[in-house]
Amino acid sequence: MNHRSGSGRFITFEGIDGSGKSTQSRILADALRQDGYDVLATREPGGSAGAEEIRALVLEGDPDRWSAETETLLFTAARRDHLERTIEPALRAGKIVICDRFADSTRMYQGLSRGDLRGMVDQLHALMIKREPDLTILIDMDPDQGLKRALERQGHEERFEDFGPDLQRRMRAGFLALADEFPARFRVIDGGRSIDIVAADVLDVVRHDLTTHA
Numbered sequence: 001m002n003h004r005s006g007s008g009r010f011i012t013f014e015g016i017d018g019s020g021k022s023t024q025s026r027i028l029a030d031a032l033r034q035d036g037y038d039v040l041a042t043r044e045p046g047g048s049a050g051a052e053e054i055r056a057l058v059l060e061g062d063p064d065r066w067s068a069e070t071e072t073l074l075f076t077a078a079r080r081d082h083l084e085r086t087i088e089p090a091l092r093a094g095k096i097v098i099c100d101r102f103a104d105s106t107r108m109y110q111g112l113s114r115g116d117l118r119g120m121v122d123q124l125h126a127l128m129i130k131r132e133p134d135l136t137i138l139i140d141m142d143p144d145q146g147l148k149r150a151l152e153r154q155g156h157e158e159r160f161e162d163f164g165p166d167l168q169r170r171m172r173a174g175f176l177a178l179a180d181e182f183p184a185r186f187r188v189i190d191g192g193r194s195i196d197i198v199a200a201d202v203l204d205v206v207r208h209d210l211t212t213h214a
Contacts, residue, residue: 008091009210012102012133014178016171018149019141019191020198025100027199028137028206032096037210040090043100044078048085051078068117072110076124079103083129096210102133108174135209137202138179139191143168146191 011028013021022043029041045055054074058066066074079102090097103125111118147168179186187205191198 007214008094009096009213010087010091010099010131010134011096011206011209012099012104012136013139014101014104014136014175015139015191016141016143016146016168016175018146018151019139020149020195021137021139021191022100023195024137024139024189024191024199024202025098027195028202029098031199031203032098032206035207038093038095040086040095040097041100042082042086042097044082044102044105045075046078047082047087047099050081050085054078054081068110068115069120072106072117072121072124075106075110076128079106080128083131099133102136103129104136104175104178107178108171112170112174132182133185134213135206136179136182136186137205138175138186138188139198140172140176140188141191143172146172 013025015021025041025043029039032039044051045058046052054077058071058074058078087097087099103121106125107118107121111121143165147165176188179188189198189201189205
């Protein structure tokens with residue numbers, strides 16, 4: 001059963017690498033399906049065929065082959081394709097869309113880590129994306145603990161984890177600043193606890209949001 005037919009809700013997860021946001025987004029999607037919601041789980045960069053191709057271009061190979069400006073354009077192009085082909089059709093169909101990362105990650109990683117490009121990121125967002133999530137869950141994590149988790153994954157997509165602990169601390173501060181900048185949609189969850197406890201808090205927040213906007 002779809003509790004909210006014709007009235008989709010766009011929920012994103014953000015946080016530093018290793019914060020557990022990807023795990024929590026999957027747990028939430030499963031829990032909401034058990035509640036009877038029609039849920040689409042997706043991710044960025046990626047989430048559509050074209051966006052996945054761009055993801056491979058950016059996250060694999062030499063991290064210095066793109067300038068910061070070019071990288072920002074690539075991520076915006078991926079997000080536009082993802083929005084057109086995956087997110088907006090699902091929302092129009094009344095689904096809950098849960099996305100692991102969205103524009104806030106670009107505001108942080110390209111806007112902060114590779115120079116002061118936040119203004120450029122926001123201009124491109126206003127021109128090409130033109131929407132924010134309805135609800136953003138920020139999984140807040142100690143930067144040293146998050147980096148340890150991220151490096152333990154040993155994946156081939158190590159583009160951002162390679163930036164090191166200093167950047168992780170700046171990223172955490174940046175995400176918390178975004179939560180202050182957009183308080184209407186951000187909810188901050190302490191990710192330093194057990195997975196089950198974090199998941200329970202996330203589910204409480206989201207259920208309250210869905211009930212409020214039913």
